[in-house]
Amino acid sequence: MTDETWQSYTRRIEELAARSGLAFHPVDFEAVPDTFMMEIAVYGLPVRMPHWSFGVRYIYQLIQRHMGHSRLFEVVFPGNPGHAYLASSNGLAENILVTAHVLGHADFSRNNLLFKRCQEQLSEHIVEHAANHARQIQQAIETHGLQRVEIVLDAALALEQHIDVDQSLRRSRYSEYLDEKRTPEDDEFRKRFAQLEPTAASSGVEPKKRAPVPPHPERDLLWFVAQYAPEMESWERDIFLAVRENPSISIRCLPLRS
Amino acid sequence: MAPNSESGGGQPGGDAAKWYELFSRGARDWLRHDEKVRESVRQHLPQIVAGGELINGGSRTVRVPVRMLEHYHFRLRRPEEQQGAGQGKAKPGDVFADPSKQRGPGEKGPGGQDEGEVQLLLEFKVDDIVDWLWEEMELPNLKARVGPSEDSDWVREGWDRRGARSRLDRRRSFKELVKRRGAPGATPTFTDEDLRYRQLARRRQPAIHAVVFFLLDVSGSMSDRDRKLAKTFFFWVVQGLRREYRSLETVFVAHTTEAWEFTEAEFFQVSGTGGTVASTGLAKVQEIIDERYNPSRCNIYLFYASDGDNSVSDSADARETLSAIAEDACFTGYVEVSSGLSRQLATETGRLFAEMAAAGCAAGSYALNDFDDVWGAVRHFFSAESRAEETASP
Numbered sequence: 336m337t338d339e340t341w342q343s344y345t346r347r348i349e350e351l352a353a354r355s356g357l358a359f360h361p362v363d364f365e366a367v368p369d370t371f372m373m374e375i376a377v378y379g380l381p382v383r384m385p386h387w388s389f390g391v392r393y394i395y396q397l398i399q400r401h402m403g404h405s406r407l408f409e410v411v412f413p414g415n416p417g418h419a420y421l422a423s424s425n426g427l428a429e430n431i432l433v434t435a436h437v438l439g440h441a442d443f444s445r446n447n448l449l450f451k452r453c454q455e456q457l458s459e460h461i462v463e464h465a466a467n468h469a470r471q472i473q474q475a476i477e478t479h480g481l482q483r484v485e486i487v488l489d490a491a492l493a494l495e496q497h498i499d500v501d502q503s504l505r506r507s508r509y510s511e512y513l514d515e516k517r518t519p520e521d522d523e524f525r526k527r528f529a530q531l532e533p534t535a536a537s538s539g540v541e542p543k544k545r546a547p548v549p550p551h552p553e554r555d556l557l558w559f560v561a562q563y564a565p566e567m568e569s570w571e572r573d574i575f576l577a578v579r580e581n582p583s584i585s586i587r588c589l590p591l592r593s
Numbered sequence: 594m595a596p597n598s599e600s601g602g603g604q605p606g607g608d609a610a611k612w613y614e615l616f617s618r619g620a621r622d623w624l625r626h627d628e629k630v631r632e633s634v635r636q637h638l639p640q641i642v643a644g645g646e647l648i649n650g651g652s653r654t655v656r657v658p659v660r661m662l663e664h665y666h667f668r669l670r671r672p673e674e675q676q677g678a679g680q681g682k683a684k685p686g687d688v689f690a691d692p693s694k695q696r697g698p699g700e701k702g703p704g705g706q707d708e709g710e711v712q713l714l715l716e717f718k719v720d721d722i723v724d725w726l727w728e729e730m731e732l733p734n735l736k737a738r739v740g741p742s743e744d745s746d747w748v749r750e751g752w753d754r755r756g757a758r759s760r761l762d763r764r765r766s767f768k769e770l771v772k773r774r775g776a777p778g779a780t781p782t783f784t785d786e787d788l789r790y791r792q793l794a795r796r797r798q799p800a801i802h803a804v805v806f807f808l809l810d811v812s813g814s815m816s817d818r819d820r821k822l823a824k825t826f827f828f829w830v831v832q833g834l835r836r837e838y839r840s841l842e843t844v845f846v847a848h849t850t851e852a853w854e855f856t857e858a859e860f861f862q863v864s865g866t867g868g869t870v871a872s873t874g875l876a877k878v879q880e881i882i883d884e885r886y887n888p889s890r891c892n893i894y895l896f897y898a899s900d901g902d903n904s905v906s907d908s909a910d911a912r913e914t915l916s917a918i919a920e921d922a923c924f925t926g927y928v929e930v931s932s933g934l935s936r937q938l939a940t941e942t943g944r945l946f947a948e949m950a951a952a953g954c955a956a957g958s959y960a961l962n963d964f965d966d967v968w969g970a971v972r973h974f975f976s977a978e979s980r981a982e983e984t985a986s987p
Contacts, residue, residue: 370617370619373619374617374618374619377619378618378619383618385618385621385622385625386622386625387622387625387626387628387629387662388622388626388662388664389618389619389622390619390621390622390623390624390625390626390627391623391626391661391662391663393619393620393622393623394623394626394661396619397619489664489665492664493664493665493666496666496667497667
């Protein structure tokens with residue numbers, strides 16, 4: 336594949352896309368070896384913490400590839416600019432098709448509400464954000480040892496699916512007390528009532544009631560555990576929160592399967 | 594199974610490919626996964642390897658099939674496991690989930706959509722397994738009987754001015770330097786004259802001589818499983834003892850109504866039909882002892898595996914031969930293999946060995962019912978601790 340030919344095609348495809356009404360952030364393309372491609376697909380992100388379960392997925396992916404069941408053409412990460420990894424084994428024709436396909440993804444991820452909200456909360460530097468989490472976990476491994484971190488990750492990753500996409504990434508804790516009843520306004524009637532019987536008016540101040548935890552059924556399990564688990568160390572809570580943010584980041588475009 | 598690094602999809606650009614190889618996280622986590630699997634296999638090794646396909650034509654590895662590790666996760670019940678419940682029009686006695694709807698084994702189901710399962714085949718070296726499991730075990734009642742064979746070993750002996758760099762004795766060399774310089778305070782510099790190297794010399798030691806007889810009942814009453822159980826036990830005993838004693842001789846004998854001596858490889862393949870006459874096997878052992886081994890110069894051990902159903906007419910002969918052997922032997926052990934039936938040694942042969950032990954001979958027996966038990970049997974006979982317990986509370 337000659338870069339120049341492909342780049343000229345890319346320019347033409349972008350023009351075509353703009354003409355047909357697609358609105359997208361610019362996309363950086365990078366051609367990477369197949370093995371690296373597989374790893375991005377397995378880990379969901381270009382950088383992610385080490386964990387044995389990714390090794391299992393990697394083996395599956397490797398076997399699938401060797402048996403010819405699956406071939407990865409591209410992985411796209413939304414953002415501004417978006418980043419697309421293309422397999423370096425793609426031919427020119429394949430790359431032209433894939434480029435057009437990626438622009439479709441870019442249009443979708445710019446205009447999709449869920450993506451939009453996610454990107455607003457994380458800024459648009461998704462990959463850098465993920466790298467921070469990976470570093471944070473690497474540091475935890477250095478301080479607390481692989482064994483202990485792995486136990487926490489085992490627990491956190493088991494709950495990985497249980498996130499609530501409708502909730503904000505940075506949630507605050509539940510309010511500790513139930514909402515107080517609004518004190519009624521001092522209208523004419525209440526003034527006169529208070530004059531009538533001074534003790535009755537002051538009884539409006541009731542002790543605050545503690546809210547139950549959780550106050551409503553909670554889907555955001557990782558967040559809930561991180562916030563309310565009684566016996567966890569702070570670094571363990573941090574790992575839960577990091578794991579919680581990762582899948583939301585990696586609502587990535589599923590790799591094409593041939 | 595180990596990850597093999599691949600060059601980046603046949604791409605010529607060497608530098609770029611190398612840059613991406615820095616990120617080979619998949620291989621790293623793969624190795625971690627394998628490590629975890631190995632760890633857990635290792636923890637359950639006695640049960641796993643005892644039942645494994647291990648006596649496979651002299652190959653020195655054991656293959657253990659394992660599944661991939663999986664995360665704990667919440668999942669829905671499978672349809673077969675679901676039970677109905679409701680508040681509707683149902684009456685007591687209504688059946689919600691009809692078990693007859695489940696497919697019988699003969700019928701064909703629709704083609705599956707799920708991905709196939711990947712199975713790992715872990716290979717363990719027999720030597721490694723023995724290293725892990727064979728702890729502080731030894732032949733019982735070993736006496737210092739010295740045979741014709743000798744061990745030779747390299748021992749450290751003396752110093753020389755020339756030698757391999759790795760055997761440089763720094764402390765000694767430094768002493769030489771100090772000696773040469775004499776006066777303290779001056780900056781010492783080494784010369785080649787100062788250097789001293791440790792020397793090795795070969796020293797011969799007489800080896801403790803021991804022979805172990807493995808006697809196996811291969812008569813028709815021994816089922817395939819019994820035979821495999823006994824052979825598994827023998828296999829691990831042989832492996833462990835060989836590791837512990839370098840100059841150990843082994844003799845393999847199998848018997849039905851007759852008895853034959855086998856080579857090790859043949860012995861682990863042997864099977865037979867016919868009745869059980871234990872005395873023939875014991876007589877064969879006696880014959881071999883008389884022929885080749887002098888009891889005063891050699892430690893003799895006998896381990897006998899059988900289902901215990903000796904023919905009644907043979908019991909007097911068997912007792913006679915066994916006591917003759919037991920006089921010369923350091924220890925005689927009896928392993929009763931009876932799959933399923935835990936008869937706890939209440940058999941003809943079992944009683945015979947119990948009598949021997951009661952008469953003060955060094956004899957022991959163990960009832961081996963299952964593959965999980967194989968290491969229990971090995972420990973019973975060879976670990977010093979378990980024997981001590983046994984004598985404390987007979």
